Amino acid sequence: MDRFLAPNTLEALAHTHLTENWFTWDQDHPSFNETLVAGCASYQAFTRYLSGSDLFIVPRSRSELEGVLRRYAYDSIHNAIAVSRQTLQRGGYSRTCSLAEKSIRDVLNTNDNATVLLALHAPPAEAFSGADVSLPNSSTRIRT
Secondary structure, three states, rough: OOOOOOOOOOOHHHHHHHOOOOOOOOHHHOOOOHHHHHHHHHHHHHHHHHHHHOOOOOOOOHHHHHHHHHHHHHHHEEEEHOOOOOOOOOOOHHHHHHHHHHHHHHHHHHHOOHHHHHHHHOOHHHHHHOOOOEEEOOOOOOOO
């Protein structure tokens, strides 16, 4: 994880703050802290992708990868909103999502991070042999 978001980055610090203070993090500020939630959401998106535990359709391109990471970040944002006792200010959800998306883009644009992340869960090349595939309970064959 340190390759993508080092421990001293705002995202890692936000993640640490929220996870260590999960029941009281929202009481530290008079309103919903959009920057804190967005940073944590970005960090959690990369952590979730790296684990691959619920990755059913592997991204094949940078745009697909970014889409997966954004969906993971949105899940994290929704969870934070659900447990927060602070009201979300007008436009706060959009701002929080935009901040998380920018953080994700920044990580993907750094060095070869996008390529490394895509290769992490890519199926092995021999998985695609080009042989015929038959459908279950059918004599129809599909040429691959």
